[in-house]
Amino acid sequence: MNILDKIVVDKRKEVDLRKSLIPISQLEQSVLFERKSPSLAKALRESTSGIIAEHKRRSPSKSVINQSLNVQDVAKGYEAAGVCGMSVLTDSKYFGGSLDDLLLARAVTSIPLLRKEFIIDEYQILEAKAHGADVVLLIAAILTRDEIKTLSETAKGLGLDILLEVHNEEELHKSIMPSLDMLGVNNRNLKTFEVSLETSKSLSTQIPGDFVKVSESGISSVEAIKELTLYGYEGFLIGENFMKTDNPGEHATAFIKKLES
């Protein structure tokens, strides 16, 4: 079994447990259910930087990135830097995150928040909404076309944006459908952890123009973004490059200044 298969096996167990503990009716009672979600796709289209900054403590590919920061400080720092949105890892076993991280970030920011999770069940989309997310990630590598359709329609029904992530042509062609807002190309192969920005470049021409194109992972320089912009990318998801520092917000501020100068 590769790491992605392992994560999904664990995730199914986790979701079953959560469902048995907290019924959907309880999630729907969250005051955050009434909140209107701002659109990340719109923010990216209108932005001159396109940065989506991530909160990530650790990952299977890098073990510890940063365990000592406070998620609220990180969120405030990213918002002050002028990012278009923030991605919050909520998987605990492999990434050290939680739904509480999302809730805490929501409490101190108004920028679009992405629930970064291995979503395999509609229940997780309701959880995302109940904890203040505005966007959900759907990963083509772990979903069938029918699942992508059902999950994206559920998210749309709740007013959430959808970022659909692909890593190769096959995943891209299986996934294209009108209920998606943004198409993300993950430069990291989730099965082998290999990272190459060439993945974004080579898939760019095959993404229909009505989707906002996002390049994800392994981005650590302004030069890389300028190059990816030439391939039509309007969004750039950056985690480790900011999170490995002791002040991610400050680093995002300097990065965006350099990008816009």
Ligand SMILES: O=P(O)(O)OC[C@@H](O)[C@@H](O)c1c[nH]c2ccccc12
């Ligand atoms: O830390 P990086 O290399 O900047 O990558 C961020 C983000 O793209 C990455 O965390 C990610 C992209 N897709 C995912 C799916 C699940 C977990 C994590 C991810």
